[in-house]
Amino acid sequence: MVLKNLKMTLKRSMSGVEVTRLYPEKIMDLPDAERGVHVLDIRKCIGCGACARICPNDCIELVPYARGNPLKNKKQQYPQVDYGRCMFCGLCVDDCPASCLTMSKVFEIAGWNRDDIVYSPEDIAVGMYTDQELAELAEEARKAEEEKKRKAAEAAKAKKAKAAKAKAAEEGEKGSGEKSAKNKAE
């Protein structure tokens, strides 16, 4: 009967259970598995592009990023996510070989314009290098580069000397002036 239904309504309304989630004031507890905005560990990223290749929506693009690790390859690129396309499936996270791409619980990404929802590496990065670290690393990189250059030069010299020696052994009769000229030509 209808009275029974009224009883149910009354029971529900009198139960005192408040279900409304007061969103802007209080953010709901989300589970750890939640798939929200990406988080990129810039120190771990190797720029392999596995995330961009697996993405079914083609929303990840590898772009140059100035504040990357200078010790690494200078042409290394980092993922930029277009949230106007991302469907939060998590395939990129599963496929990341360096486990540097994860998904956070953050979901507030509404934007006024289409460009507002394209997140560059800087927007999703964590563990960014500070200016001091960057300077130190750059110095280290410069040193490493110099070291490399020096070593390369040494190796070239050694090689040259070796070759010259071999040539000398082969063509012992010829004059030294001629020899060096021939080496240069080769």
Added chain:
Amino acid sequence: MTTANDVLSALQSAFPGAIEEAKVDPERQLWATIKPDRIVDVCKYLRDNHNFDHYSGAAGVDRIDEGLFEVTELLASHGAHQVVALLKVKTPRDNPSVKSLTGLYWNANWYEREIWEMLGINFEGHPELYPLLLSDELMGAWPWRKDYKGYPDYNTAERAIEKVNPEGYTDYSFTPTEAEIKAGTVPFERPKYPTFREREEMEIKGESEMILHMGPQHAVVPGPFLLDILVDGERVKKAFLDVGYIHKGIEKIMENRTYTQGIPITDRLCYMAALTNNEAYCGAVERLLGIEAPERAQYIRMILEELSRIQSHFLGTAEFLTLIASAVYSPFLYMIIDREDVLSCIESVTGARINHSFVRFGGVRNDLPEGFKDMTLDTLKMIRQKTEEYKELFSSDSIYQKRMEGVGVLSPSDARRLGVSGPPLRASDTPFDMRREDPYLLYKDMDFEVITRKEGDSKARVEVRLDEILESCYIIEQCLDQIPSGPIMAEGVPKRIKPEPGEAYYRVEDHRGEMGFFVVSDGSEKPVKVKARGPVYAYFQALPPLLEGVYIADVVAIAGSMDACTSEVDR
């Protein structure tokens, strides 16, 4: 008990020479290539002598390398046996034509229409070869053919031309893509047929008859479709259904993605049943790969799929209540409140509310978090109590009873003939449930009842759903008790999936009925064909005959009780 081998030997003796090649793989599936001129005879023989009374669908495959089209007819039985017959018919690529099965199975109509409009295969003897999903503009382009140049299409919006049609509304046409112009495939020849509007106007006979348009936009039904009813006074004389307003071409898109990339797209097939769609697709690919998920993963899948069934039935019932009358608006809100608790349980595992992308080939993505069991058991306790309340509410409310009893009655024979499955079929006294019929995962070890009702009306369909919620609770409790510890991914599944060339068909019990995936592989990273056989497609097809002769006021009560989801129909 009929087995696939019995059927095969019977076929071979009845039709010597008509069967070109045949195999049984796995034990319940019979694959056979039939000579094109004998397909109708073979199907008639199977239907009449071997109880193949369930036409499950048809898939068209474009074998461009061999210069052939293949049409695979999927036949099964409504409970007499568990054999699925997949009968292939080959037809040359130029001037393709296959015999229609509409004379034998009523519901072959839409499946064949779809293959016609997408691939351009003519069906001899089909009564109404009209477009179903595509707009008139794309008819004749045959978009699912492998040599179709209009895909991929990245800039549709830029090619739109705005115009005003004779009725005064803004309309759009689209110029062909650059690739199409370059390849010279445009302009193509459009087949001749009466448009939807012309077809329905042909049916208007007397002056007292008029057409009532419902849709394509409606406030409650998730997904646009156009339901036009031809009314004579208060009675519906005939109903016309126009679908395809959200046709996304999922099957074409999946052919152009790798197997793994296909998983998130199956979610979007029907968003209320994302997990079962994942399951059906991954099951088919697992069958191709010859792998099986570890036991723990299978339990996790079962738990989540049943939870998902609960939330889907809650939402389905809630939407139905808003459709029939605003007098029952409070239960709608109550059900959504209860559904949120179920969603929280699912979300704690999968990390998403609706589109989970959770099932992987040979396992699942995440393990159950800590405290999941207690949380779920609490939720189930609450759901049981609430569902009992709703059942009591519906059975005691005299207004509701009067509105629903005897409305939209689907007799058991009609329900089978129209090809519906899931709760509407079970409400018509047919215990047909894929979890019992063709057990997948570990459902064969589970103790549960297949809910049926005798009446077959709208009320029975809702009751079946509510009872199924209780059964699902029971299954989840058993799973939570029995779940073993162990790995959640099978070993040795490669990252880049390349199945052996072959085909697989895998069917599961969706929340709305039989969901099947038919996957064809050619040994490369991308599938040749993915065909989704959805349950709502069958409901929608059955809707116009069901609506004939009812009152206008009952139209929404009947359509709503079917728990439709347009997204899956249009794909």
Added chain:
Amino acid sequence: MGISDVIPLPVAVDKELEKWTIWGRPLTDVWFTTTEKIHEIIDMGPIKNVLNWGRKNSLWFLMQPMGCCGVEMLVFGCPHYDCDRFGIFPRATPRQVDVMIISGYITRKYLPAIKNLWEQIPEPKWVMAIGECAISGGPFYDSYNIVNDTSKFFPIDVFVPGCPPRPEKFIEGFRALQEKIKQREDKRGY
């Protein structure tokens, strides 16, 4: 037209009133002329802020579910997220709404229908693109039947990503729209 044509007033008073101005425009323009002129004047002054304050706090939206986001839209109106708190109500007909939410895939076949809905909405009106499909075509961005850039057809004010967005994101999207109206940055310039 003078005031004395409508209300019986001494001609002297009428002449005096005609000298009065409001933001550089004759006062009589405001009282006795077309709504267009009134709007012109309102646009110039702080009255507009008051109007926009009213508008932004009663954004009724069109309940027009199209896909996955449609289900979340339904939940957004239900007790857990309770959009009524913000003066946001779901309405079933375009004649009663201010905001249209594009909540799913727009196909070639559906585009004229949704355009028709948009044209039926009375001014002032705003449109929000919610979900990936509405913003860029989402998972179906390369499909032959999907119109993958809706901003070509509708002046979209707020983009809310998500597939589908959580109901919280709907609230967030509406808050972004409110802010946009408050700052008078919206595309149609109310």
